[in-house]
Amino acid sequence: MTAPGGSGWRVYRGTGEPIDPDERDARWPAPPRWRAFDGGPDEPPAPAEDPDLQRRLGRAVPAERPDPREVDVVNAALLLRRPLLVTGRAGSGRSSLAYRIARELRLGRVLRWPVTTHDTVRAGLYQHDPLGRVRAAQAHDGRDDARAVDLGEHLTLGPLGTALLPYRTPRVLLVDELDQSDIELPQQLRTVFDDGGFEIPELVRAARRNPEVTVHTADPGGRATVRGGRVRCHEFPLVVMTCTEDRVFPPAFLRHCLRLRITEPDEATLLRVVDAHFPDRPPAAAGLVHAFLDRQRGPDAPTLDQLLDAVHLASAGPAGEAADWDRLARVLWRGGPTADPE
Structure with missing residues (x-):
């Protein structure tokens, strides 16, 4: 060969x-x-x-x-x-x-x-x-x-x-x-x-x-x-x-x-990762990607697996308000810089 x-x-x-x-x-x-x-x-x-x-x-x-x-x-x-x-x-x-x-x-x-x-x-x-x-x-x-x-x-x-x-x-x-x-x-x-x-x-x-x-x-x-x-x-x-x-x-x-x-992925890369696992991209995916990127600056930044978890939850039911998905992201990505206090 x-x-x-x-x-x-x-x-x-x-x-x-x-x-x-x-x-x-x-x-x-x-x-x-x-x-x-x-x-x-x-x-x-x-x-x-x-x-x-x-x-x-x-x-x-x-x-x-x-x-x-x-x-x-x-x-x-x-x-x-x-x-x-x-x-x-x-x-x-x-x-x-x-x-x-x-x-x-x-x-x-x-x-x-x-x-x-x-x-x-x-x-x-x-x-x-x-x-x-x-x-x-x-x-x-x-x-x-x-x-x-x-x-x-x-x-x-x-x-x-x-x-x-x-x-x-x-x-x-x-x-x-x-x-x-x-x-x-x-x-x-x-x-x-x-x-x-x-x-x-x-x-x-x-x-x-x-x-x-x-x-x-x-x-x-x-x-x-x-x-x-x-x-x-x-x-x-x-x-x-x-x-x-x-x-x-x-x-x-x-x-x-x-x-x-491996550098931190940009928005286009993250959306491609989402599309690889979700052929029909959920409407909330773009907002979750933006929230994911916002949380990358802290020491407890969420992982790609956690992003996919959030998108999967978003795809499991009807689309909600942007604030709903932002609140959901804070629950899933708990410990990040914008997480709710205990």
Whole structure:
């Protein structure tokens, strides 16, 4: 899936309209030599259907004026095979970027890793259930051999591990809320991103006896074959890591990433978000968008989800007075700078 470099390498347009797969493949840029990986043979394509796309994004509503900086940074990440570090206020649509890219480029189901404070890199790579394997061995009269106990049945690749399988087209991986992570995780991620793969010690130890093991993946019902205990990508995944601007990361990690700040959406962008979820825009939507924008200046500004909640309530019954919807917005967006006092 590589095409010669040149003026046509910008495959992502930021319009929201899905691209034809043949055009995508013809324009897909070749990687730099230092970011080309030799994983293979190819895995089957990623699941094409992703229910989260419709739920999170609604229907595709083309953007008349895509954000040029977003388009440039995403295309640079695709060309250089580098992860994206996306910052911005919580609720501003940072995570949505991964789903918008996946839909526009038809890259299939987004793999999502919601990071917690206790996660190490292994949580994203794979999980091994040794107790389950012991129980399986006991059920086979204690014979712990390859015929009696299938190691792969007790090993599941995580979202990061699944994204690093040798797919012909890259997977989209969303590493959500990286700012919640342990201090060591960013550096651990950098090592995996540098290598384009990782080893599974449990499979490496068994490689002489079992050179190929079929394991579970992070896709529903997904299976993949791991050879020699090592997973290595063919096309480096598009990694979107979200965080707030308050988190300080190691300089070495930041040098490995491309950074994009999600700016606060304007009126046209907000109305397009509303139209994506409400084909028949409620009459009160414009007023709610204006009220939403008025509240963006405070520390407890409402989120896009809260705006959609307000529009959904407005669409559930007959249109009321503007003052009614303003009062409703204050209830939904309680805690904002114009909220009613207790």
